[in-house]
Amino acid sequence: MKKLYEETIKTESIYKGKIIDLELQEVVLPNGSHSKREIVNHPGAVAVICITGENKMVMVRQYRKALKKSIIEIPAGKLDAGEKPEDCAKRELEEETGIIAGILKECDSFYTSPGFANELVYVYEAENLRQGEVHTDEDEFVERMDVTLTEAKKLIRSGEIHDAKTIYAIQYWELKQYNKA
């Protein structure tokens, strides 16, 4: 295996924000030359696959300022300081959709943008569901919608579902149906 490691020789903090920090690192490359890496530090996040008794996936429509549009995503949110991913998944699902999950099963975790950010998303599947009350954060506005697999695929084609974790969730759902069959 080739030597791929990059050693950091200088770190400059550019910004410390509410959700993300930005730092600029000077690194030594495997060939000895120097380069800069722009790195966004993120606390990590969870996303929840939640299939109702009617065999629909629970989604939320939400305006995303970074994209300048609203998109339809699975329930998700960032980790609070010291919060366990499983607790966060339970909390976010309930806050955004009112659904209380008796069981949260970890599916996978993945980095969203390894080229510049350390955001890690833990994906859970919610089971033993009961309906409680929605109570979103004060700066969060979401609209719940439950969709069938066929509808979900149409929403991907129309660009209304357009983010990595939600497309992952839909593929997971489809694969599960094949693996059960």
Added chain:
Amino acid sequence: MKKLYEETIKTESIYKGKIIDLELQEVVLPNGSHSKREIVNHPGAVAVICITGENKMVMVRQYRKALKKSIIEIPAGKLDAGEKPEDCAKRELEEETGIIAGILKECDSFYTSPGFANELVYVYEAENLRQGEVHTDEDEFVERMDVTLTEAKKLIRSGEIHDAKTIYAIQYWELKQYNKA
């Protein structure tokens, strides 16, 4: 449908870098109150699903400073200014693996981190492959490895495959086998 739009009333540029920019926007929320949004602007990227004649997926191991580890990903890279995603996919595949694709079929596109970044990844599937020469960027060090679907799933479980686009690609590959059957 609820009103979800957030109007920007002030934009502050925090950083303009080599790959990303960071800006801080003050927005008016649907309920009239104000909030801040931290937004990373990114030029967009491509990723390439490439299955060899031996039914293996072409991957590259690469050190990712943001993650402080090397991971195994499908070939990928960011768009140059004005570059068409398809041309970028062809270029990145050839640079990182030496493979020249006669056909590049668009599979999907997705935002990686809609909560704070506008990075959009276009995924292509490469066909009509022939082997040329590897020629990576001067600050890029990658090691090619071709893996079977079974090996790919093991690498997910071990955390060596750990990013959204690569897990998407593996699900896509598995679904394709079911849909063909």
